[in-house]
Amino acid sequence: MGFGAMIIMERLDFVVRRGEIFVILGGSGSGKSTLLKHMIGLYRPLAGRVLIDGADVTTAEGAEREDILREIGVTYQxxxxxxxxxxxxxxxxxxxxxxxxxxxxxxxxxxxxxxMVGLxxxxxxxxxxxxxxxQKRAAIARAMVLDPKVLFLDEPSAGLDPITSAELDQLVRRLSSSLGMTMVVVTHELPSIFTIADRVIMLDKESRSIIAEGDPRVLRDSSEHPWVRRFLRRAETEDLPA
Amino acid sequence: MNERERQSDPVLRYAVEAGPPPRVRFSGRMDAYSTGPVWQPVLDEFRRLSGAPELVLDLGEVEYCDGAGAALLYSVERETAERGGTLRFEGMTRAIAGYLKPYRDADAARPARGAGVTPWPQRLRRGVIAVGFEIHEQVAFIGEVSLALVRGLARPGQVRWGDMLRVAEAAGYQALPIVSLIAFLLGVILAFQSAVAMGQFGAQIFVADLVAISLFRELGPLMMAILLAGRSGAAFAAEIGTMKVNEEVSALTTMGLDPVRFLVVPKILAGILVAPLLTLYANLIGLIGAALVMRGFGIPMVTFFNQVSGAVDFGDLGSGLFKACVFGFLVASVGCLRGLQTGTGAAAVGRSTTSAVVSAITLIVVADGLFAVLFYHLGI
Incomplete structure (x- = not known):
């Protein structure tokens, strides 16, 4: 994944399971939102495939592409x-x-x-x-009006106060459990991650690949990567308390 | 029930059993694509059956139901209730019940700003207050601009001359092609229309007088001002409006920079500078257009321009150029004011731009009328 000769991420290989809330993590500028835009077909990867329920978003054209787009909903930052x-x-x-x-x-x-979103x-x-x-809640209502199989949310809590942010997390959790919708969320708000995520992947800018995948609570306590543990503990160094 | 299979042709079917009680059985998929075609027939069917005290809606054979399917169920439920009947669901799953709940809740929601028509005294009061605020804002803005201009003249070093020249280039130099086209065509049309009529009296040579006086005193400044309003006034409003939406104007204020001095003064000075220059240019191009037409009627160019130089004096030219300066001021200041009044969102920028052009043209016409009276009394 990249633009022209510039490669942002490579060897990205992961699966989002049906019905789960899947969170994409990473530092600023690591390519989280870019990855999301590749997953919804806005950008084309330099190589590889993105499959949604077996249909390849990267090569689909015309009616096939429309069929795929009907099955997904997207909210933007x-x-x-x-x-x-x-x-x-x-x-x-x-x-x-x-x-x-x-x-x-x-x-x-x-x-x-x-x-459903209280508006x-x-x-x-x-x-x-x-x-x-x-506005973000209304955007979620618009994204799910066709009852898509997968809902993509790009930084839903960014720029919101903690209370509103927590309310939005609860909304995402409630929609997921009541509608059984699969959700892919890009965020780096720690409280949100621990509230909503079933599983996360973490992108690393330096190695340009996924450095961790799994339950965020497990990764926080026992990831083999110090940087992942620090990220999930919001700690400058490894010795600081969690 | 939540998992939807990909289907190229999703279908919802229904069958009616006479009863008693009458029973409607749904089968297949109930989603946004399959409910559309059967929506009205299903409602009609329930209206037909509404005489019965109880109706049964059997969902046992429904393969899939989402929000749109639940919307149909809720519509049927309401339709039956409004006609005094009772609807009993059979085969209702938890998932369908979950989808149905928001529809029942949404009906109980009351509009946050209240429903119904506001009484006319209240609307009148609001209208008067709005007009009052508008007038207050405009007067305050004129005051701010005047103060900033006076300060700029007193301390020329404080004026952003680089910005002023950049705006003057965009509003003046880059407008030359469109001004050339319009002015040339105006000259051609004026000359042609009047030459045909005046030719009947053998007075075709006076077409030069007519075109020159019309252009210098009235049409040149007016046409240029309308062009400036549509092209540059709109651009000023859109630029400042977008800056307002992006909070760039707030950033200027918090940095201690006065938005009027920083953004508005260069644009107004550019407007005052380019408007008379464009008018002069438009007058010249218009005369060339008229001269070319008159050449076709047998009047040589030298004769035409001799006639023009005898017909107009410095008062005609000067009054037109003075009017152009005022029009340039009006267009630029209204464009900037509307930009600064922009609300939030992309639509607000569009409204400001439209408002800038409409207000500028209105002001130009009003000012032109006042000038006509003023120049008459001054004998210019």
Whole structure:
């Protein structure tokens, strides 16, 4: 994975299991978000494949690509809600594009999705009128309106206060358990990692590869890599208390 | 139930048994793609059966149901309840019940800003307050700009002349192609239209007078100002608006830099500088266009320009250029004001840009009318 002659990561080989919350970790600039964008087909890898339920995102074109994209939902770092549309219109948009549901049904589904993220009362608000945390929740509602198999979340807690961030973590956990949705999350917020992650991989900028994979609690206590232990303990050096 | 198999043609089927009680049996997949085609027929079927006191909805053969499927179930439930009937679900799994819950909860949600129409006295009050704020902001902005300009003249070293020249190049030099095209066509059209009419009276030579006076006094400054508003006023609003959205304006303020002095003054000075220059250029190109047309009517270019030099004096040229300076000030300042008034989000930048162009053109027309009265009384 890289751009032109610049290789960011190589020999990336991992599996996301059905129904789990899978977190991609790494230091700043290690390529977490870039990896996510490769997984959703926005970027093409220099070599290799990305399979979602057996279909290769990297080579799919036309109708096959559309089929894959219908099975995934994505939320971006800044929410990426369309500023000229109300929350309800934002959430309804994928239904308008991909289904033949009557308008009243689309509104009902979109409102229920907003209800799931606690924003039904704000359905007629514009994105600019609500807070950053609410925007991210609305973005999650939009991403899951077609009930995708996999939900990709790029730094869902970034820039949020600890309480809002914790609420968002609970929302992710609740959606995962109630809907059985597979989630791939990019984050480096430690509380979030330990709250939501079933499994993590950690990217390393220097070796340009995955240096750890598994349960974050186990990695924190017994990873063979000192850097991984320090990262998960938020410690400058190995001797500092956890 | 949560795992969805990839299907190229997902189908939801339903069958009705007369009962009693009447029973509707769903089978297949209930997702966003399969419920669409049967949505209305299913609701119609339930309306038809609504005479019965109890209806049964059998979900035992449903292979998959997600949020969209639950939306259909909820619609049926509501439809039946509204008609006084009772709906009993059979074969309801925990997963389907989980999907159904948000629909029931969402109905209980009340809009955060309240529903219904606001009474007219309240709307009038809000409107008056909004207009008051708008006027207050504009007056405050004019004050700030005037102060910054005076300070700039008193201490020229504080003005960002490099920025001013960069803006002048973008708003002036780079606008020459479009100004050339419009001015040339304007000259051609004016000359052609008037030459045909005046030719009937043998007065074609006076087309030169008509075109020159129209361009110098009125059309040159007006056309240039409208072009400047559409091209540069919009750009000023979009640039400053985007900076506002990205909090760059806040960053300037916290660094102790006055946004008006830093961002607005160079643009206004550039506007005041390029507007008369563009007007002069537009006048010249317009005359060339008119001269070429008149040549086709048998009037040599030398004769045409001799006639022009006799028809217009410095007062005509000067009044037009003065008006252009004022128009340049109005376009640049309104563009900057709308940029600084930008709210949050991409749509706010679009609104500011539109507002900048509309406000600038309105102000230009109003100012032009005032100038017409003023110059008449001054005898210019």
């Amino acid at each position: 800044m929410g990426a809600l369309f500023g000229s549309m109300s929350l309800l219109e934002n959430v309804r948009l994928p239904l308008e594009v991909h289904t033949r549901l009557p308008p009243a049904a689309m509104n009902r589904i979109a409102l229920a999705r907003l209800q 039904a009362e704000y359905s007629d608000f514009m994105p600019a009128e609500i807070s950053g945390g609410m």
